[in-house]
């Protein structure tokens with residue numbers, strides 16, 4: 001039962017696992033009940049007591065196997081989800097085959113003849129339920145229905161049943177086929193809709209935390225990360241540093257080269273940030289316009305100022321590459337850090353770094369300034 005198990009299908013498979021699990025809950029015991037109803041009027045207890053008991057036990061075992069093992073977690077790898085589905089299908093198909101055997105038995109063995117009508121009615125009910133509930137996979141559903149139902153139209157012409165019953169069963173087979181295909185299509189439609197809703201949800205989720213122009217975190221996400229990092233740094237008795245960086249005379253880039261070139265400049269600046277700030281735990285964000293933020297957990301104000309100076313110097317030495325050519329642009333950077341024992345909050349850290357950045361602007365731009373108010 002090999003299927004496509006590429007990771008991209010994992011959420012779709014997880015959904016199928018959940019739906020299959022839901023359908024498995026009922027069903028198994030109905031086959032057992034069906035067997036009791038078929039066996040009761042026949043003299044199986046006298047003629048084939050052991051075989052009859054084994055069939056009952058087999059239905060019971062298959063009913064139990066529907067509940068065990070439990071499905072893997074929703075976010076499990078696709079191959080695990082697929083393996084669980086495959087084993088559940090074996091159980092369902094084995095149940096169908098066993099029922100097909102029961103029906104054949106009632107048709108072929110005169111001892112079982114009194115249970116034949118009940119077997120036939122159960123067969124129609126089970127095949128119909130199968131067509132409605134198990135058309136998650138077309139081929140497997142067709143096989144299951146065939147196993148349950150095929151003995152009836154195949155064997156009945158040889159058991160003295162009237163032609164009208166045989167023809168009716170044949171016509172019903174066509175109906176089952178149509179129901180199965182329709183259920184399959186409806187289910188695939190549901191899965192497609194589920195995929196679309198999920199990818200839109202992922203897109204919205206990404207948009208809610210990422211700045212689309214630069215791919216950096218946005219201000220909202222950055223604030224949340226700051227609270228989180230601050231709690232972590234306090235727990236581990238570490239400082240937390242922040243840089244606020246503002247491009248100098250950025251308006252000139254827009255005015256001179258156009259807004260699109262300004263956008264590319266912002267994106268290239270973000271790339272440069274990624275190149276320069278590579279320490280683990282660093283958070284980069286676009287705070288708005290041409291203002292950017294960096295959170296540096298574990299760095300005191302001096303170490304953070306050194307990191308800021310690396311960024312400033314990098315920009316000064318290596319101009320950003322725009323389509324129009326290299327662009328020499330500079331950045332003013334404000335630095336602040338919260339000491340491990342400080343009771344100041346994230347907003348205080350932000351304000352201090354922002355103050356330092358404005359000081360850098362006032363002092364002539366293209367420089368790093370420190371605010372020691374929170375250090």
Ligand SMILES: Nc1nc2c(ncn2[C@@H]2O[C@H](COP(=O)(O)OP(=O)(O)OP(=O)(O)O)[C@@H](O)[C@H]2O)c(=O)[nH]1
Nearest residue numbers: 246247248249250251252254259260262263289290
């Ligand atoms: N292309 C582009 N420009 C933006 C964006 N957001 C803000 N700006 C522009 O950024 C410029 C900011 O100008 P100012 O606040 O005067 O700052 P500045 O020119 O960098 O000067 P100083 O900060 O004082 O060095 C304005 O022209 C805004 O239109 C954006 O997403 N894309």
